[in-house]
Amino acid sequence: MTEPFLREERQGAVLVLTMDGPEDRNALSSARQCEEFVEACRRINTDQSVKVVILTGREPAFCSGGNIKHMRSLEGFMAGPVQEVAEGYRSSLQQLALSLYELQVPVIAAVNGPAIGAGLDIACMCDIRLASERARFSEAFVRLGLISGIGGAWFLPRAVGPSRAAELSFTARVFDAAQALEYGLVSEVVAPDQLMPRAHELAGEIARHSGMALRFCKRLLRKSDGLDLRASLDLTAALQAIAHQTPEHHAAVECFLAARERG
Known part of the structure; x- marks a missing residue:
């Protein structure tokens, strides 16, 4: 039986998802890998005990993007006539993108190594990005005569701004963790052996x-x-009204007042 690509490890309210295909540097090569992401996100959304997800890759990479060998041999996502290729993207890689972006809990990307092409786009789907000093990034598609098929043109500008996203997309430049921090792509850069401890520390704080x-x-x-201010405020009012009625809110208020009374 084929080993799973996406490994799960539960630590209290924190779930760690690890892309585990080190022989291909965690490349996305099959619809099955995408299905594992979709199913994992579905389970997380229905499990109220999960509060935070950490997404990382098995060493030595976070995710190297698409499988170059498959591009040459027209296998996997690249197999078939134009219509089949387009539908293949819609039913696999793009379902991964939708599921990860629509995950209801905070997601921390712990970028431990190269995040190239689709790997960078996956990192951009997460809410918070931490990087090892060994991390490398590239929106590499035009170098191969391609564009991002997993939503990079939508995700990258939201992570670094439209001008920087255009520069990185048009040049396909490889940049390091320090530059990623300068661009605002990641919020912290840490030593390789501190990446997962720091991710867990942040996850615990959340x-x-x-x-x-x-x-x-x-x-x-x-x-x-995607909303104007009035629509955002309207959604806020609806959610806040629900939140005011929850046991979690009532308990938090009592805890806060008790702590203040103790001085």
Whole structure:
């Protein structure tokens, strides 16, 4: 039986997802890999006990993008006539993108090595990105005469701004973790042996809070990107009204007041 590509490890309210295909530097080569992402996201969205996800790759890479050998031999996502290739992208890689972006809980990308092409795009689908000093990035598609088939033209400008995204897409330049920090793509750069401890530390800081409040907060951050202020405020009012009635809110208020009374 084929080994799973996406490994799961649960630590309390934190779920670690690890892309595990080191022989291809965690390249995306098959519809099965995409299906594993879709199924994992579906399970997480229905499990209220999960508060944070950490996404990383098995050494030595985060994700090297598409499988170059398959591009040469026209296998996998590249097989068939134009119509079949287009439908193959819609039913596999693009379903991965939708599922990961629509994950209801905060997602931390722990970029431990190269994040190239689709690998960079996957990192951009996450809410927070931490990078090892060994991380390397590239929106490499035009170098191969391609464009991002997984949504990079939508995700990258939202991560680094339209001008920088255009520069990185048009040049296909490889840049390091320090440049990623300068561009605002990642929020921290740490030593390789500190990447996962730091990701868990941050995840723990997040997971201390109400799971429902975290899901509502993420929903607002994601939805408000495409809403005008009035629509965003209207959604806020609806979610806040629900939040005010939850046991988590009541318990948090009591805890806060008790701590203040103790001085």
